[in-house]
Amino acid sequence: MAETKGPLYMGFDLSTQQLKGIVIQSDLKLVHEAKVDFDADFGSKYGINKGVLTNPSENEVFAPVALWLDAVNLVLDRLRDAGLDFARVKGLSGAGMQHGTVFWSKQATGLLANLDPEKPLTEQLHPDVRSGQGGDRHAGSGAFAHPMSPNWQDASTQTQCDAFDGRLGDPETLARITGSKAHHRFSGPQIMRYREKYPDHYASTSRISLVSSFLASIFLGDVAPIDISDVGGTNLWDTHRGAWHEDLLSLAAGGSPAAAADLRAKLGAVPEDGGATFGTVSPYFIGRYGFPSDCRIIAFTGDNPATILSLPLRASDAMVSLGTSTTFLMSTSEYKPDPAYHFMNHPTTAGLYMFMLCYKNGGLAREAIRDQLNARAFPLAVLRSWKTFDATALGTAPLAQADPDAPMRLGLYFPRPEIVPHLPAGQWRYTYDARAGELAPGPATFEPRDARTIVESQMLSLRLRSQALVGGGNGGGGDNDHTTTGSPPPQPRRVYLVGGGSANPAIASICGEVLGGTDGVFRLEIGGNACALGAAYKAVWGCERRSRAPEGGQGQGQGHETFEELIGARWQAERFVQKVADGYQQGVYEQYGEAVVGFERMEKAVLELQQRQQQQEEEASGTRG
Ligand SMILES: Nc1ncnc2c1ncn2[C@@H]1O[C@H](COP(=O)(O)OP(=O)(O)O)[C@@H](O)[C@H]1O
Numbered sequence: 122m123a124e125t126k127g128p129l130y131m132g133f134d135l136s137t138q139q140l141k142g143i144v145i146q147s148d149l150k151l152v153h154e155a156k157v158d159f160d161a162d163f164g165s166k167y168g169i170n171k172g173v174l175t176n177p178s179e180n181e182v183f184a185p186v187a188l189w190l191d192a193v194n195l196v197l198d199r200l201r202d203a204g205l206d207f208a209r210v211k212g213l214s215g216a217g218m219q220h221g222t223v224f225w226s227k228q229a230t231g232l233l234a235n236l237d238p239e240k241p242l243t244e245q246l247h248p249d250v251r252s253g254q255g256g257d258r259h260a261g262s263g264a265f266a267h268p269m270s271p272n273w274q275d276a277s278t279q280t281q282c283d284a285f286d287g288r289l290g291d292p293e294t295l296a297r298i299t300g301s302k303a304h305h306r307f308s309g310p311q312i313m314r315y316r317e318k319y320p321d322h323y324a325s326t327s328r329i330s331l332v333s334s335f336l337a338s339i340f341l342g343d344v345a346p347i348d349i350s351d352v353g354g355t356n357l358w359d360t361h362r363g364a365w366h367e368d369l370l371s372l373a374a375g376g377s378p379a380a381a382a383d384l385r386a387k388l389g390a391v392p393e394d395g396g397a398t399f400g401t402v403s404p405y406f407i408g409r410y411g412f413p414s415d416c417r418i419i420a421f422t423g424d425n426p427a428t429i430l431s432l433p434l435r436a437s438d439a440m441v442s443l444g445t446s447t448t449f450l451m452s453t454s455e456y457k458p459d460p461a462y463h464f465m466n467h468p469t470t471a472g473l474y475m476f477m478l479c480y481k482n483g484g485l486a487r488e489a490i491r492d493q494l495n496a497r498a499f500p501l502a503v504l505r506s507w508k509t510f511d512a513t514a515l516g517t518a519p520l521a522q523a524d525p526d527a528p529m530r531l532g533l534y535f536p537r538p539e540i541v542p543h544l545p546a547g548q549w550r551y552t553y554d555a556r557a558g559e560l561a562p563g564p565a566t567f568e569p570r571d572a573r574t575i576v577e578s579q580m581l582s583l584r585l586r587s588q589a590l591v592g593g594g595n596g597g598g599g600d601n602d603h604t605t606t607g608s609p610p611p612q613p614r615r616v617y618l619v620g621g622g623s624a625n626p627a628i629a630s631i632c633g634e635v636l637g638g639t640d641g642v643f644r645l646e647i648g649g650n651a652c653a654l655g656a657a658y659k660a661v662w663g664c665e666r667r668s669r670a671p672e673g674g675q676g677q678g679q680g681h682e683t684f685e686e687l688i689g690a691r692w693q694a695e696r697f698v699q700k701v702a703d704g705y706q707q708g709v710y711e712q713y714g715e716a717v718v719g720f721e722r723m724e725k726a727v728l729e730l731q732q733r734q735q736q737q738e739e740e741a742s743g744t745r746g
């Protein structure tokens with residue numbers, strides 16, 4: 122039962138396709154939730170599709186910042202309509218999709234501090250909104266030197282990434298120092314390209330926020346600092362030194378020490394404490410919605426860091442976030458960076474890190490197969506139901522094998538260019554005979570269709586790339602020869618599913634078969650809102666944690682009760698999570714271990730094919746020239 126008195130805490134999640142807001146009590150019980158769906162609510166105003174605008178000729182993907190301002194007003198309106206008493210909200214935090222940047226103009230701080238509660242945010246902060254279609258959609262106005270935020274799906278920065286990877290010698294060194302090799306979507310290469318493409322906009326940019334610190338800034342009424350975990354998605358932060366990396370700043374800023382200093386000032390200082398209070402809520406929200414004047418703004422973080430805060434993860438647990446992107450997340454004390462994946466500071470706890478794998482082709486790639494299956498089964502209707510997809514996935518045997526010795530069916534499904542493996546958009550189908558060790562391309566189509574294969578493909582990639590951390594490898598012997606010891610092979614203890622796709626029972630079942638999980642596969646009761654929930658927990662922790670030492674002087678929250686202590690004591694596993702599928706199944710897990718070997722070979726084969734095609738095209742254009 123919701124209480125009628127006592128403090129409430131809010132958490133927001135500003136992701137690719139939605140802004141979600143949730144409200145909880147001190148005891149972590151959910152009171153309200155609301156969301157704004159960007160396409161459904163603002164699609165025609167901004168001309169967006171799945172939350173973004175694109176410029177395919179330059180591989181650009183970006184989103185209008187004004188859309189998010191409209192969404193902030195609308196999500197709060199919806200929470201008010203749902204009965205939220207804003208006067209009880211004592212603290213709020215939030216999360217933003219990672220890597221995206223917002224470029225504030227020189228007027229920004231004045232405008233943010235003097236908002237009129239009678240008027241919507243967009244009218245005051247971005248008065249000159251242009252739709253996706255008309256006018257110069259890249260002209261700045263009001264608080265923004267540039268009205269678009271590069272999206273994490275953007276792939277326009279190959280030249281800048283080459284420069285970043287080369288700057289410290291090689292991708293391995295960049296990964297060791299910043300937690301990741303250079304990636305198209307990371308803020309450093311993106312800022313570099315922005316400066317080169319829009320030098321006037323860059324010159325008139327006073328501050329640069331990440332999506333998370335942008336949202337915090339709106340609630341604070343001032344430009345808020347970038348978060349200690351989210352900063353790991355920039356390729357500009359030296360993780361061990363806990364400081365901006367001067368040489369990388371200089372690269373992004375254009376060379377001179379003065380330019381690097383200017384970029385450092387634009388980005389601002391990064392507080393070490395993820396539970397820091399940045400101040401109290403802006404008068405705009407007090408006047409318009411009735412927030413109390415002592416409502417505290419706690420550091421906002423990235424959507425993936427916030428997601429790992431939605432439950433007390435143990436070192437051997439893994440999370441799979443099935444949002445627009447697919448991510449695999451673990452909390453670990455080991456810092457083992459590698460160009461294939463990402464390490465970032467843990468959002469609340471010094472000495473811990475977040476390990477992450479990220480795929481662009483997650484939810485939207487599965488939707489494309491769902492739509493093909495629906496169109497085939499119901500040619501006269503446009504259906505968004507997952508029924509046919511699920512029935513096909515569950516009606517197909519693991520790896521589509523008629524018997525354990527038959528060839529395995531494997532595929533790659535990339536409607537957008539992928540991050541790992543680094544491949545352009547495309548679809549590839551193979552068969553792999555594990556007994557003979559033979560991999561063969563084709564056929565052109567699979568029958569039954571690809572529902573199981575796409576989910577297996579995504580899960581096999583997670584298993585392949587997480588095995589060094591999880592400790593499990595292919596089931597085919599060596600260290601994994603558990604058959605002689607009788608104990609299950611190394612694998613996660615629990616796999617937690619979150620994000621929109623976590624509602625899908627077929628995906629959960631295949632996930633357990635491929636990734637295992639000695640305890641099974643679990644889902645948060647509000648798994649679709651895990652990220653916003655993690656942010657709300659952060660608000661509770663930031664506001665209610667007890668001090669262990671006098672304020673000041675401590676590092677990442679070290680002078681306080683830790684996040685794990687406070688949330689762990691209030692967490693009720695039996696109320697908040699449910700088991701949705703079996704994990705480790707002897708025989709099946711080992712069979713997928715064989716498939717991992719074929720899967721890795723398939724990726725290599727496709728990469729080589731791609732390189733050969735590229736070479737031939739270059740030679741052909743050289744001959745023509
Ligand atoms: N029942 C379902 N089965 C499979 N996928 C689903 C289901 N419901 C929602 N989704 C997927 O969830 C995605 C949105 O997830 P969400 O975590 O809300 O996204 P984001 O935070 O990236 O905006 C959609 O792209 C959709 O493919």
Ligand SMILES: O=C(CO)[C@@H](O)[C@H](O)COP(=O)(O)O
Nearest residue numbers: 136137218219273444445446
């Ligand atoms: O780029 C990444 C992580 O590196 C993505 O995970 C984004 O953070 C967007 O996430 P969703 O919209 O799928 O939540």
